[in-house]
Amino acid sequence: MTIGAPTELPTVEPSADGSGSAEQQDHLTLVHGRLPGDVYVRRPMHLPDSLDGEHGDGYEVRPDELPGVASAGVVGKVRRRLIGSPIPSDQEHVERLGVATGLPVFASDNISSSAYATEEIMRVLVLAGVGALSLTLPITFGIVAVLAIVVISYQQTIAAYPSGGGSYIVAKDNLGSKAALTAAGALLVDYVLTVAVSIAAGVAALTALFPALYPHRVLIGIVFILLIMLGNLRGIRESGAIFAAPAYVYLATMFGLLGYGMFRYLSGTMPEYTAPAGWAAAAGTQGLGLLLILRAFASGSVALTGTEAVSNGVPAFKAPEPRRAQTVLILMGTFFATIFIGISFLAGHLGILPDPSEEQTIISQLARTLVGNGPYLYLVQLSTALLLVLAANTAFADFPRLLSILARDRYVPRLFSFRGDRLAFTSGIMLLSVLSAILVVVFSGSVTQLIPLYTVGVFVAFTLSQSGMVKHWWKLRETEPGWHHRAVINGVGAVTTGIVAIEVGLSKFLLGAWMVLILVPVLIAGMWGIHRHYRRLESAQLPETPLDYTRLRIRPIVPIADLNVPAKQALAFARAVADDDVITLVHVTDKVDTADRLRTEWDQWPHGATHLVVIESPYRSLGGPLIRYLREEASTHPADTLLVVLPEYVPGRWWEHLLHNQTALRLKAKLLFQPGVFVVSVPYHIAHAGETAQIGAAP
Numbered sequence: 001m002t003i004g005a006p007t008e009l010p011t012v013e014p015s016a017d018g019s020g021s022a023e024q025q026d027h028l029t030l031v032h033g034r035l036p037g038d039v040y041v042r043r044p045m046h047l048p049d050s051l052d053g054e055h056g057d058g059y060e061v062r063p064d065e066l067p068g069v070a071s072a073g074v075v076g077k078v079r080r081r082l083i084g085s086p087i088p089s090d091q092e093h094v095e096r097l098g099v100a101t102g103l104p105v106f107a108s109d110n111i112s113s114s115a116y117a118t119e120e121i122m123r124v125l126v127l128a129g130v131g132a133l134s135l136t137l138p139i140t141f142g143i144v145a146v147l148a149i150v151v152i153s154y155q156q157t158i159a160a161y162p163s164g165g166g167s168y169i170v171a172k173d174n175l176g177s178k179a180a181l182t183a184a185g186a187l188l189v190d191y192v193l194t195v196a197v198s199i200a201a202g203v204a205a206l207t208a209l210f211p212a213l214y215p216h217r218v219l220i221g222i223v224f225i226l227l228i229m230l231g232n233l234r235g236i237r238e239s240g241a242i243f244a245a246p247a248y249v250y251l252a253t254m255f256g257l258l259g260y261g262m263f264r265y266l267s268g269t270m271p272e273y274t275a276p277a278g279w280a281a282a283a284g285t286q287g288l289g290l291l292l293i294l295r296a297f298a299s300g301s302v303a304l305t306g307t308e309a310v311s312n313g314v315p316a317f318k319a320p321e322p323r324r325a326q327t328v329l330i331l332m333g334t335f336f337a338t339i340f341i342g343i344s345f346l347a348g349h350l351g352i353l354p355d356p357s358e359e360q361t362i363i364s365q366l367a368r369t370l371v372g373n374g375p376y377l378y379l380v381q382l383s384t385a386l387l388l389v390l391a392a393n394t395a396f397a398d399f400p401r402l403l404s405i406l407a408r409d410r411y412v413p414r415l416f417s418f419r420g421d422r423l424a425f426t427s428g429i430m431l432l433s434v435l436s437a438i439l440v441v442v443f444s445g446s447v448t449q450l451i452p453l454y455t456v457g458v459f460v461a462f463t464l465s466q467s468g469m470v471k472h473w474w475k476l477r478e479t480e481p482g483w484h485h486r487a488v489i490n491g492v493g494a495v496t497t498g499i500v501a502i503e504v505g506l507s508k509f510l511l512g513a514w515m516v517l518i519l520v521p522v523l524i525a526g527m528w529g530i531h532r533h534y535r536r537l538e539s540a541q542l543p544e545t546p547l548d549y550t551r552l553r554i555r556p557i558v559p560i561a562d563l564n565v566p567a568k569q570a571l572a573f574a575r576a577v578a579d580d581d582v583i584t585l586v587h588v589t590d591k592v593d594t595a596d597r598l599r600t601e602w603d604q605w606p607h608g609a610t611h612l613v614v615i616e617s618p619y620r621s622l623g624g625p626l627i628r629y630l631r632e633e634a635s636t637h638p639a640d641t642l643l644v645v646l647p648e649y650v651p652g653r654w655w656e657h658l659l660h661n662q663t664a665l666r667l668k669a670k671l672l673f674q675p676g677v678f679v680v681s682v683p684y685h686i687a688h689a690g691e692t693a694q695i696g697a698a699p
Contacts, residue, residue, distance in 0.1 A: 294506075
């Protein structure tokens with residue numbers, strides 16, 4: 001808050017007898033009013049000692065000094081225990097991430113995809129028979145090649161956009177708002193699906209180890225989403241610390257498993273794998289054609305999701321931000337490619353088949369075949385399950401950040417741009433949790449059912465981002481040496497991801513991708529509508545009431561149920577802001593005897609020149625007759641501004657709200673949409689038992 005006189009004014013001198021010394025110490029100042037001869041004395045507000053004024057004319061309030069914070073009640077204490085104490089804005093740099101914590105936050109989604117990418121390829125290929133599974137490794141290499149192109153392309157994006165080079169920002173700067181909103185809509189859908197797929201895959205890894213949990217997979221998934229939401233509400237640095245250990249445990253465990261498997265392969269001691277007879281019998285329902293191979297490639301391309309997250313989250317890293325983000329991106333691609341190729345290679349040589357019921361994953365079968373049912377199997381499955389669940393954190397890091405950027409540009413509601421107590425975008429985190437939980441419920445926590453909806457959006461965003469980078473380098477061709485080499489790299493990335501986007505869309509269209517292709521345009525239309533609303537609001541020029549306060553004439557309207565103390569308080573307030581002859585009390589009733597009794601009490605009460613109007617409402621409606629009366633008053637007195645003064649009970653305890661019908665609240669909701677009408681509440685705080693209200697009592 002800022003306290004002080006608007007202009008530099010002379011100090012009031014102390015009187016000759018010294019009585020003015022205290023006033024002088026208080027720095028009393030003379031302030032001249034609007035009219036000639038208007039002079040009054042201003043005394044600055046006394047502030048607590050803790051507000052020492054060291055910021056000039058501004059003062060900083062610590063959280064523990066705010067009224068009610070130290071003793072916030074049970075809800076406040078529980079909230080603080082779960083989420084933590086507020087973090088001041090100037091500590092945002094402390095909340096940033098290094099490479100060690102940035103890798104699990106922004107790369108978990110991509111790295112964890114290695115746990116199910118091979119399986120999704122095999123689930124499609126096995127439709128053409130067990131022999132078709134030999135194509136798993138070639139398709140894996142193709143997907144890794146695309147990933148390498150994307151990683152190299154995004155290295156340039158990070159360098160060119162150190163403040164955050166997500167697809168939306170790149171497309172907005174280079175391709176225009178329509179392309180930017182297409183990228184934003186695709187990414188928003190993809191982030192929600194990222195959470196749903198990661199959670200479903202994590203639960204699948206868990207139920208493969210403990211089959212008794214399989215019937216409860218949906219409930220378990222929702223619980224996991226709530227836990228990740230809670231971790232992110234505590235702030236990005238703390239969520240990074242929470243989720244770091246599972247990521248590194250998974251990497252160590254998988255490298256250990258794959259290293260042991262490669263040793264067995266090179267030494268010629270590969271174990272025998274035998275699948276249940278029913279699994280092989282269920283294969284071979286379709287012919288092996290180009291479309292099926294493309295479907296398998298599209299299903300495995302889910303592994304590329306999460307690459308965008310690093311470039312979008314550059315501002316979350318410690319300085320130098322671009323260098324750390326580029327390092328994380330390279331480590332992410334290297335770790336993923338190694339694990340992905342290793343799983344596909346070993347699964348292919350062992351002849352592992354995908355479980356039609358989805359109870360056993362490819363990784364669980366691979367680990368059980370290589371190391372048996374011992375402790376290492378449990379370590380593999382638990383670390384995989386935990387990382388897959390926590391991989392959703394990548395979307396929790398980027399979805400709220402993208403919404404905040406869209407809110408800044410007025411494409412989504414402004415509330416998504418505000419940070420919570422822990423410097424996290426609370427509204428975006430909550431929205432992502434709700435939407436992803438709905439998807440888990442609707443699709444019964446099935447990875448196979450969710451995958452067809454996945455990857456379409458992310459490859460559309462990839463294509464727009466890389467196309468935007470090509471134009472970015474073209475615009476800098478006069479000042480950027482070697483721009484054509486950079487443009488070629490991003491051009492190759494744009495062509496590659498564009499082809500994959502078309503292939504994924506076509507091959508998965510009938511399997512569910514059509515929903516995404518419809519949802520993205522709907523999101524774009526919604527964001528355009530929100531943007532038009534904000535532009536209309538910012539360009540508004542005509543005020544509903546006079547801006548010159550000398551022309552503002554208030555006409556108070558006081559709705560009352562009876563002449564009780566709250567009603568008298570509201571009347572006193574109205575008389576304080578306007579002349580008695582323009583004040584009207586309105587009583588809406590369907591009972592004649594009640595109206596007559598109110599008139600009798602009114603005649604006995606010293607109300608001055610104020611008026612009482614009784615409106616009979618035989619259909620027991622309150623809001624409609626009152627609004628009709630306000631419109632008549634507005635048309636009769638067009639130069640006046642109507643001020644509705646609402647007497648309002650304020651209960652002291654939560655359960656006391658149930659004892660009142662909240663009439664004032666309902667009236668405020670109705671009057672909110674009446675142009676040119678001001679509404680003010682005059683609260684009457686219900687005293688607790690044994691307490692006596694002394695406010696306004698006569699001495």
